[in-house]
Amino acid sequence: xxxxxxxxxxxxxxxxxxxxxPTFDVTLKVRRYxxxxxxxxxxxxxxxxxxxxxxxxxxxxxxKWEHDGSVSFRRSCAHGVCGSDAMRINGRNRLACKTLLKDxxxxxxxxxxxxxxxxxxxxLIVDMEPFFQSxxxxxxxxxxxxxxxxxxxxxxAEERERYDDTTKCILCAACTSSCPVxxxxxxxxxxxxxxxxxxxxxxxxxxxxxxxxxxxxDKEGVWRCRTTxxxxxxxxxxxxxxxxxxxxxxxxxTRKI
Amino acid sequence: MQVHKYDVVIVGAGGAGMRAAIEAGQRAHTAVxxxxxxxxxxxxxxxxxxxxxxxxxxxxxxxxxxxDTVKGGDYLVDQDAAEVMAKEAIDAVLDLxxxxxxxxxxxxxxxxxxxxGGHTRDHGKAPVRRSCYAADRTGHMILQTLYQNCVKHxxxxxxxxxxxxxxxxxxxxxxxxxxxxxxxVAGVVSYDLASGELHVFxxxxxxxxxxxxxxxxxxxxxxHTLTGDGMGIAFRRGIPLEDMEFFQFHPTGLAGLGIxxxxxxxxxxxxxxxxxxxxxxxxxxxxxxxxxPRDIVARSMANxxxxxxxxxxxxxxxxxxxxxLEPAHIDAKLPDITEFARTYLGVEPYTEPVPVFPTAHYAxxxxxxxxxxxxxxxxxxxxxxxxxxxxxxxxxxxxxxRLGTNxxxxxxxxGKRAGLAAAEYALxxxxxxxxxxxxxxxxxxxxxxxxxxxxxxxxxxxxELQDIMDANVQVFRTEQTLLEALSxxxxxxxxxTRITVQDKGKRFNLDLLEAxxxxxxxxxxxxxxxxALHRQESRGGHFREDFPERDDENFMTHSMAYKDPSxxxxxxxxxxxxxxxxxxxxxxxxxx
Ligand SMILES: Cc1cc2nc3c(=O)[nH]c(=O)nc-3n(C[C@H](O)[C@H](O)[C@H](O)COP(=O)(O)OP(=O)(O)OC[C@H]3O[C@@H](n4cnc5c(N)ncnc54)[C@H](O)[C@@H]3O)c2cc1C
Ligand code: SF4
Ligand code: FES
Numbered sequence: 001x002x003x004x005x006x007x008x009x010x011x012x013x014x015x016x017x018x019x020x021x022p023t024f025d026v027t028l029k030v031r032r033y034x035x036x037x038x039x040x041x042x043x044x045x046x047x048x049x050x051x052x053x054x055x056x057x058x059x060x061x062x063x064k065w066e067h068d069g070s071v072s073f074r075r076s077c078a079h080g081v082c083g084s085d086a087m088r089i090n091g092r093n094r095l096a097c098k099t100l101l102k103d104x105x106x107x108x109x110x111x112x113x114x115x116x117x118x119x120x121x122x123x124l125i126v127d128m129e130p131f132f133q134s135x136x137x138x139x140x141x142x143x144x145x146x147x148x149x150x151x152x153x154x155x156x157a158e159e160r161e162r163y164d165d166t167t168k169c170i171l172c173a174a175c176t177s178s179c180p181v182x183x184x185x186x187x188x189x190x191x192x193x194x195x196x197x198x199x200x201x202x203x204x205x206x207x208x209x210x211x212x213x214x215x216x217x218d219k220e221g222v223w224r225c226r227t228t229x230x231x232x233x234x235x236x237x238x239x240x241x242x243x244x245x246x247x248x249x250x251x252x253x254t255r256k257i
Numbered sequence: 258m259q260v261h262k263y264d265v266v267i268v269g270a271g272g273a274g275m276r277a278a279i280e281a282g283q284r285a286h287t288a289v290x291x292x293x294x295x296x297x298x299x300x301x302x303x304x305x306x307x308x309x310x311x312x313x314x315x316x317x318x319x320x321x322x323x324x325d326t327v328k329g330g331d332y333l334v335d336q337d338a339a340e341v342m343a344k345e346a347i348d349a350v351l352d353l354x355x356x357x358x359x360x361x362x363x364x365x366x367x368x369x370x371x372x373x374g375g376h377t378r379d380h381g382k383a384p385v386r387r388s389c390y391a392a393d394r395t396g397h398m399i400l401q402t403l404y405q406n407c408v409k410h411x412x413x414x415x416x417x418x419x420x421x422x423x424x425x426x427x428x429x430x431x432x433x434x435x436x437x438x439x440x441x442v443a444g445v446v447s448y449d450l451a452s453g454e455l456h457v458f459x460x461x462x463x464x465x466x467x468x469x470x471x472x473x474x475x476x477x478x479x480x481h482t483l484t485g486d487g488m489g490i491a492f493r494r495g496i497p498l499e500d501m502e503f504f505q506f507h508p509t510g511l512a513g514l515g516i517x518x519x520x521x522x523x524x525x526x527x528x529x530x531x532x533x534x535x536x537x538x539x540x541x542x543x544x545x546x547x548x549x550p551r552d553i554v555a556r557s558m559a560n561x562x563x564x565x566x567x568x569x570x571x572x573x574x575x576x577x578x579x580x581x582l583e584p585a586h587i588d589a590k591l592p593d594i595t596e597f598a599r600t601y602l603g604v605e606p607y608t609e610p611v612p613v614f615p616t617a618h619y620a621x622x623x624x625x626x627x628x629x630x631x632x633x634x635x636x637x638x639x640x641x642x643x644x645x646x647x648x649x650x651x652x653x654x655x656x657x658x659r660l661g662t663n664x665x666x667x668x669x670x671x672g673k674r675a676g677l678a679a680a681e682y683a684l685x686x687x688x689x690x691x692x693x694x695x696x697x698x699x700x701x702x703x704x705x706x707x708x709x710x711x712x713x714x715x716x717x718x719x720x721e722l723q724d725i726m727d728a729n730v731q732v733f734r735t736e737q738t739l740l741e742a743l744s745x746x747x748x749x750x751x752x753x754t755r756i757t758v759q760d761k762g763k764r765f766n767l768d769l770l771e772a773x774x775x776x777x778x779x780x781x782x783x784x785x786x787x788x789a790l791h792r793q794e795s796r797g798g799h800f801r802e803d804f805p806e807r808d809d810e811n812f813m814t815h816s817m818a819y820k821d822p823s824x825x826x827x828x829x830x831x832x833x834x835x836x837x838x839x840x841x842x843x844x845x846x847x848x849x
Contacts, residue, residue: 005526005581009534011568011610036762053514053601065716069759069768074297076480079516079597081397082297098600121451122765128294141405142357152354154366160359167359167391167398171296205357 022052026101027109028059030071034122041120044068045109050101056089056112057096060124073124080236083172087124088113093174093234115177117186131173134189138197138215143208159204166199166244168237175231175241187220191231191241194222198244201251213252222249258696259456263288264683266445266460267676268420268487271298272396272665273647274466275403275412276672277679281464282412284680288458290418290447292482292770295404299468299480300668303396304519304594306388307353307665308376309346313367314386319343321379322387326663327842329375329550330621330656331797331807333500333815335838338628338652342663342670349669350389358402360391371590372524375550375660381849384548388662393519393593399665417450419770420486422699423463425494425640426692440495440634442643443689446699450770453763455696461686462642462679465491465624465632466672469648472774473782474617474731475723478510478517482774487649489777491624492784496634497817499651499835500622501781502788503798505659506732508554510616512574514601518594518613520661523547525590527579529558530610531566537575542849549849552658552732552798555615559732562614569612576610615732621659621798622788623651625817625835630675636817636835642682642689646675653815657797706772711755715772718749718756722775722782730786735803739790743828746783753779784818787830791816809844813837 026048033041046063057075064071073096074084080098089099090111104110118126144153169192176182176190197216201209216222222245231241265281267274270291281287291298310317322343327334354360354368361369370386378385391398407414424443429436444459467487471479492498508529509518523529528547531537541557542549549557558575567573579587579595584607587595595606604611624645625633630652632643647668654667725745729738753775760768794808795801814834821831 005528005536005578007536007539009530009578011530011532011534011576034762034764036764064768065714069715070762072760072765072767076293076297076482077299077302078481079302079601081302081593082293082299082480084293084297100600125765132294136408139409141409142355148355152351152360152368155362156366157362157364159366160362163359167401168394169401170301170397200357203357203359 023049024106025049026059026106028063029109029111030063030123031113032123033120052102054101055097056099056101056110057085059101059110060096060112072122081170083170086115086172086174086177088115093178095172095174095236098236115173117177117183118173128173130186131176131190131192134193135171135196138189138193138212139208140196140200142200142203142206144205145207153205155204162204163199163202165239166195168239169195169199170237172236174234174236178230178234180228180230181224181226185220185224188224189216189221191245194245194248195239195241198248201248213248213255216248217252222252259454260459260691261288261456262459262688264460265462265464265679266290266458267464267466268445269298269466269468269647269649270295270414271466271468271647272300272399272403272668273672273675274464275407276669277464277466277646277676278412279403279406279410280673280676281680282407282410285683287680288413288415290415290420290445290458292417292419292450294416295407295414296400298400299483301397301400302478302480302517303399303665304393304517305373305521305524306371306390306395306662307350307399307669308373308387308662309350309389309666310343310387311347311350311368311370311389313363314370315378317378317385317387319346321377321385322346324380324842325376326654326660327656328381328847329660330658331847332813332842332844333653333656333796333837335653336840336842337838338654340840341628342654342666345670346666349666349673353399353402353669356402356406358391358398360389371521372548373661374520374523374548374554376662377545384545388524390521392589393521393591396665415447418447418456419450420445420447420467420490421702421773422446423490423494424692424695426689428689440640441689442640443691446696448699450765450767453766455699457691457695459688459691461683461688462644464675464679465645465649466647466675467649469620470778470781471617473722473726473778473785475727476510476515476614477617478507478515479617484774485777485781486774487645488623489780491632492780492820495820496624496632496640497819498622498784499625499815499817500653500657500788501785501818502792502816503621503657504617504785505551505619505621505798506555506615507551507618508558508615509577509613511597511602512569512612512614515616516597516601517616517618518577518597518611520551522577522579522591522594525586526582527577529554530576530578531561532568532572533566537561537566545849550658550660553849556732556800558615574612574614577613578610579606580608580610619659619664620648621651621653621655621657623649626650626652628652628674629678630671631678642686644675644679646671657799702773702776703769706756706758706769707761709755710757713752713756715756715758715775718752719775719778722746722749722778726782730789732800734789734799734801736790739786742786743783743790746779746786747828750779783828784830787827788816788818788832790827791832813844
């Protein structure tokens with residue numbers, strides 16, 4: 001059993017971080033688009049004074065709350081778990097709420113654009129429907145044949161571990177909208193749908209793996225993936241997206257899960 | 258204006274709303290209206306677990322769980338409701354497993370369980386392993402699993418539809434030859450974010466599942482979107498709100514940010530220390546120490562800071578110490594929250610203690626319901642067809658302080674009950690006629706916000722509101738701080754009539770909706786403060802320094818807050834009381 005921790009310990013000086021929080025100036029450039037006003041997109045920029053722990057989302061809020069209320073973007077949880085605020089920040093797909101300003105090059109303007117490959121609705125807001133449509137097509141729910149037991153189904157810790165990585169997905173679309181194949185072919189299922197198929201294909205409790213593999217064997221399925229790794233780099237949850245896709249490819253070839 | 262017609266309309270697609278939708282959707286024509294895409298709901302942020310006396314790893318039973326819930330809530334829990342929840346917990350967890358939820362497993366392949374604050378074996382003898390979990394992502398897994406099953410059952414979602422009004426009519430009913438007016442629900446009015454159009458949904462049953470109100474505070478674990486809309490809408494339509502003075506402050510928010518580090522950290526062995534390196538909870542709760550209920554731990558922490566034993570340059574936080582735990586154990590059980598500490602504070606939890614301070618977390622109070630999730634318009638009258646479940650509701654299973662892991666449980670048990678009851682009612686009832694001009698109030702509200710040119714900024718008013726709530730209505734309260742808060746809120750409310758919304762467009766006008774949300778926040782802050790003023794005792798999450806003892810003689814009652822402009826001392830909120838339901842447990846002193 002675990003041992004009781006000490007009632008009292010000597011703390012190292014300055015422990016727990018903290019200290020004076022430095023402020024710094026940044027220039028935020030946001031790609032604006034509002035078809036109610038104009039069919040053309042343009043850039044707006046603001047100079048802002050921000051704090052050490054501030055994120056890109058804080059900078060966007062500062063703009064919206066203090067300068068221009070019409071700047072539009074989605075957000076909710078503000079700590080990287082709800083998947084609302086994937087956007088292109090300096091050319092890379094990231095969550096605004098998880099990107100610390102101090103980790104960016106603040107000597108140059110920070111460029112913020114909507115994610116690519118999905119229709120832009122207004123400023124940083126895109127139409128997510130095509131993304132969720134692909135997700136729904138891979139049947140993202142447990143399908144189990146046979147009797148359901150009175151208590152829980154058994155699953156060993158190893159079986160549970162097998163699909164752990166892909167259960168972490170928050171459907172933010174950072175991966176799919178960073179994929180060059182998806183940009184040119186919006187019909188491609190895209191990495192996020194494959195990640196979510198993987199989550200069920202490799203779940204020992206699921207009996208519909210074959211059906212899902214068949215769906216992903218389609219011409220718009222896994223074979224379109226060109227292994228560019230953009231998706232893995234983009235994933236804010238650290239999911240090994242490309243690895244998951246190749247495991248699905250492998251399973252289609254061998255029909256072994 | 259478009260009009261839609263459904264048997265059941267569910268407001269909100271978090272855990273409670275989607276759990277209800279899975280039941281109602283299979284039985285009646287159902288629509289779910291949600292201001293966020295379902296998977297963005299804040300249920301996904303829940304970390305630690307959902308408790309049920311499965312007894313998979315050690316002896317346990319639902320009666321112990323009921324007792325812990327009642328005691329944890331400082332005896333203000335309705336005991337019939339707690340009993341229902343603890344009994345149905347077991348099926349609620351098994352339901353989720355069958356839907357596909359990837360729980361952590363024991364070596365035998367069963368659902369694993371771990372400790373959580375206030376959950377004990379045999380009426381307080383020792384901590385018990387009762388919380389079922391999936392690493393520190395339990396809420397994420399619940400939200401995903403429920404959404405997956407909604408997709409499976411083809412549940413109809415109206416995403417990014419903000420419900421802004423509840424359509425209620427007074428209908429004459431005759432019972433035993435006596436005729437009286439009874440409140441009936443006819444539907445809801447919603448605003449489509451994409452187009453800016455209003456949509457009326459006529460429904461036989463309406464389930465409110467719109468979540469909490471954490472954004473009345475500055476330091477909070479809650480999402481930006483948790484603005485108390487459902488409570489506000491009901492309150493404005495004459496429904497009382499129950500026990501709103503009880504708001505839970507979770508002990509371990511990342512200092513300065515409020516981002517939550519789950520109690521699971523302490524469940525897995527982490528401990529709190531002050532600036533002297535002392536494990537101070539040994540002084541406040543000698544038996545269960547760091548795993549005492551949240552109100553006690555949060556107050557103890559605030560007290561350490563007040564007495565000058567806070568850590569950091571401003572001595573304004575304490576430390577959560579995980580350094581004695583194995584890194585591999587931390588990675589397996591607490592991967593996300595340790596990453597939060599690294600990402601947002603730059604602290605490495607393997608080797609350094611993490612700065613933490615209480616963060617506004619959970620509304621114990623809300624729309625009063627009975628155990629069938631039916632909404633009450635006073636102490637006993639049910640509003641036919643109107644249901645509420647989840648954080649927006651007050652059943653009351655949490656009393657004056659919720660135990661960790663009891664909310665994910667609550668949303669599943671009472672979400673399911675609400676869905677079933679709403680569908681059942683809809684199958685026999687008729688539609689209530691929509692009142693004439695159903696969108697009049699909503700249009701007036703939006704027009705005021707859009708056309709006012711007073712120059713006041715929504716963000717500035719909201720910030721001042723959050724500042725005063727943090728300063729005056731937090732873990733320590735007195736008559737003076739509360740009265741001061743009320744007068745500040747009154748002032749903010751006056752300024753709110755002079756706001757300017759800059760975005761004048763129809764598409765995705767979030768600027769306008771933030772203004773509307775601020776209106777709900779102001780109303781709820783007022784209700785919470787007035788209720789806190791009314792309760793001249795200390796119990797659970799509500800601590801009055803001027804009345805530091807629990808006073809069962811005068812306050813062993815729920816509070817019921819009604820909108821009433823004549824209650825001028827308390828800013829238009831009238832307070833009444835409602836008896837607590839006792840079944841088996843007599844109030845005792847709450848010691849841990
Ligand atoms: C960080 C964190 C960790 C937690 N950890 C735990 C834990 O480990 N165990 C536990 O038991 N509890 C935990 N809790 C508490 C628990 O997660 C919540 O109380 C619970 O998930 C609330 O669920 P809900 O369905 O009521 O609301 P939510 O999940 O918040 O959903 C609210 C829904 O209502 C919708 N909505 C809101 N307003 C409107 C409107 N005007 N019109 C239309 N739709 C609207 C939203 O779109 C959303 O879909 C935690 C809470 C937080 C914040
Ligand atoms: S796999 Fe990662 S990047 Fe892709 S949607 Fe899921 S969380 Fe986002
Ligand atoms: S706001 Fe939720 S992920 Fe960024």
